[in-house]
Amino acid sequence: MTATVGEQLWSRCDGCAALLYRKRLRRNLDVCPECGAHARLGAPERLRQLVDPGSFAALPGRPDDVDPIGFVDVLPYPHRLTAARAGTGLPEAVVCGTARVGGNRVALAVMDFRFLGGSLGCVIGELITRTAERALADAVPLVLVTASGGARMQEGALSLMQMATVSQAVAQLREAGLLTVSVLTDPTYGGVAASFATNTDLVLAESGARMGFAGPRVIRQVTGRGLPEGFQTADFLLRHGQVDMVVQRRALRGRLVALLAAAQSGRRAVARREPARSVPHQPPGAPPAARSAESDARAGGGDARAGGGDARAGGGDARAGGGDAWETVRIARHPGRPTALDYLGTAFDGFVELHGDRLGADCPAVVGGLARLGDRHLMVVGHQKGHSTAELVARNFGMASPAGHRKALRLMRLAARLGLPVVTLVDTPGADPGVTAETQGQAAAIAENILVMSGLPVPVVAVVTGEGGSGGALALAVADRVLMLQHAVYSVISPEGCAAILWPDSSAAPQAARALRLTAPDLCALGIADDVVPEPAPAAHADPDAAGELLRRAVLAHLTPLLDVPPATLIRRRRQRFRRFGAARSGVAGAAVGVIR
Incomplete structure (x- = not known):
């Protein structure tokens, strides 16, 4: 079953093989009415389902072609990027912006597995980090919807660094007392699973989602063992204490609304008890750590x-x-x-x-x-x-x-x-x-x-x-x-x-x-x-x-x-060190990133 079949009238469910009327499937949020299998969604459709109508505003910044190590396998890396953009209509594997969810203001980043398997590269790291920095500047929660096979091999160790770049942005939100939420969708693996998908305050898993550091094929190859029934699925993760809850797609927006409302209520209560600590608004392209430590970073560059x-x-x-x-x-x-x-x-x-x-x-x-x-x-x-x-x-x-x-x-x-x-x-x-x-x-x-x-x-x-x-x-x-x-x-x-x-x-x-x-x-x-x-x-x-x-x-x-x-x-200097791996390599500039079609 697929959520991107264009104008086809019928779709076959990957879970139970039932033949489904496309309009009925769409009305059911691309969840099979026969067996409950959740089809993968692209980022634009995910946003349509989660945010208040007309409230999404994409963050400024347009990703240019990035090929930091000149990687070539059977195809040059830029050719793969061009094909992914043509196939998805997206500039990269994430759509980032601000919105309201049930009236609650949030900054959010939604990944799209269709784009090179949602792999984490320099541009993705930069865009999600900017989203976190926007949440910090606006003093609003951060919501991350993940779908990824892991780090992007074609960008070498620089893609690995994005795990730290985004994680330290999440750490700054934690230190500021701002709620961070990740929503695991199918699949979430590798470097994304081992960083910002699981180091947020709350981890929600959509029903049927799979998450892990190593994928099933790798585990079987390395260990030579079979895998337990339902291994790495949302219900498996819940039983083993790795997620806060498993949520059906039709209930996901409502659950987010409740969590965000609770966080907002808590912040209002704190504000009544204590003098407000203002967080100055900063341009999303400049990280707070970098601004406060710019002179330190320069001083730390030589001796x-x-x-x-x-x-x-x-x-x-x-x-x-x-x-x-x-x-x-x-x-x-x-x-x-x-x-x-x-x-x-x-x-x-x-x-x-x-x-x-x-x-x-x-x-x-x-x-x-x-x-x-x-x-x-x-x-x-x-x-x-x-x-x-x-x-x-x-x-x-x-x-x-x-x-x-x-x-x-x-x-x-x-x-x-x-x-x-x-x-x-x-x-x-x-x-x-x-x-x-x-x-x-x-x-x-x-x-x-x-x-x-x-x-x-x-x-x-x-x-x-x-x-x-x-x-x-x-x-x-x-x-x-x-x-x-x-x-x-x-x-x-x-x-x-x-x-x-x-x-x-x-x-x-x-x-x-x-x-x-x-x-x-x-x-x-x-x-x-x-x-x-x-x-x-x-x-x-x-x-x-x-x-x-x-x-x-x-x-x-x-x-x-x-x-x-x-x-x-x-x-400050350590965070600036890892922050530059996204900013310096991503080539993000220009118009807004991501649109809802």
């Missing part, structure tokens, strides 16, 4: 960014020495490559490991605890792989479960209370994609890490030591400084995964690795990494002690200038 010219750990040679991307991937995965525990024994002193997420588990793929770097005490958290097959299996190959992400977050929050800097060591092919991890809320665990790290009031330095795989890596890498070892990689998806989706088969992995721009010099050129940490020749596994000393010097060089920065300034 503060890297500890001065002499303190740069990587030097020009490491930055320029890229080598072949696929060969770098192979080195990053070398079984002899130093692990987090190895570096904790060579680069740091006095490590005391702390265990447990305090909710019933201790994930072995994440290690963390107190350590010293010189005379400075700090908290170190990292992914732990292992060297032998037995170690790798015991540590789940460095793929953190939700308990691992929650343990990491517990330790980082402890560091914030104690006033200790945080250093993270990133080395994971990605988060655990297993059935148990999904059942325990993998997406929400990653989303919460990203959101909280954006506001930690202590210095955070992240070092990608091996593989930086997707949201599992970003969950430990929302930092003031991001360093990469010379032969490390950082990517939105594995080369094999990218090749399997966009090329005829996974044998194109070397070609995909080059297209993804995932090496340390690539990431520095894109502004995602700040410096390249050199490795002993030919790579870190050849001399782990020397590699540890080089990492120690690099972390000290980048951490030291941050120690005297006031907490509020640290947070």
Whole structure:
């Protein structure tokens, strides 16, 4: 069954195969009257169903063509964008604006799966972030309607950064006491599920919607196991505590009206009890963090960014020495490559490991605890792989479960209370994609890490030591400084995964690795990494002690200038760092984005 069949008189339901009269189906909001299956809706139709008639006003801004890494698979990326625009009539995979829902003013962003699978790229991140900033400026709730297959591979690690960009905008709304609501529609996966779809105050799931960090096909391929009945569906999510409610489409608008009215009533009650805190109106294109910290960001661009010219750990040679991307991937995965525990024994002193997420588990793929770097005490958290097959299996190959992400977050929050800097060591092919991890809320665990790290009031330095795989890596890498070892990689998806989706088969992995721009010099050129940490020749596994000393010097060089920065300034600069990944790359300008036809 489809909600976009044009002038056809009849439509066949995908759920029960019943032949349905098109006008009757439309009157029933594209829900099958026989079996209740909810057809996917495009963003314009979704808006027609949810907002008060005539109240929607699109935010200003028109997305231009964006191709930040010059990605080409069997088709150039700009050709795919052109085809998606022709097929949907939309400029991008989201429609953003302001409206009223039952008379309540809101800012809202509605995603459209028809446009490249609703994938999250720089333009999408920019538009949704601007919507959140408009909600903050107008002091109104934010409503997000999600439909996405995940981050947009064709924009490489820059698409991954949008998870943090939007999440920190949600964090600012949370800090301002403004309600945020996400409505999960079918499907919501990957980077969207592991960020703004699940880190809002309220998470509603439309009946029949599916949501998870890893998709069913990936889970079956990785685990070789069948999936439970109804796995990742709205009812499954409700039973496992991952959503607030499941709502039939016909009841969705009414439920939103009730929630928004309650939030508005609460704000009025607070305003009567306390002097009103005004939020000045700001242009939607300029983030509040950027405005308040513009001078700070400029001040942080020279010596503060890297500890001065002499303190740069990587030097020009490491930055320029890229080598072949696929060969770098192979080195990053070398079984002899130093692990987090190895570096904790060579680069740091006095490590005391702390265990447990305090909710019933201790994930072995994440290690963390107190350590010293010189005379400075700090908290170190990292992914732990292992060297032998037995170690790798015991540590789940460095793929953190939700308990691992929650343990990491517990330790980082402890560091914030104690006033200790945080250093993270990133080395994971990605988060655990297993059935148990999904059942325990993998997406929400990653989303919460990203959101909280954006506001930690202590210095955070992240070092990608091996593989930086997707949201599992970003969950430990929302930092003031991001360093990469010379032969490390950082990517939105594995080369094999990218090749399997966009090329005829996974044998194109070397070609995909080059297209993804995932090496340390690539990431520095894109502004995602700040410096390249050199490795002993030919790579870190050849001399782990020397590699540890080089990492120690690099972390000290980048951490030291941050120690005297006031907490509020640290947070402003960190948020500005990730904010620019949307604004600088999106090319949003001109006329209004999104229309209701």
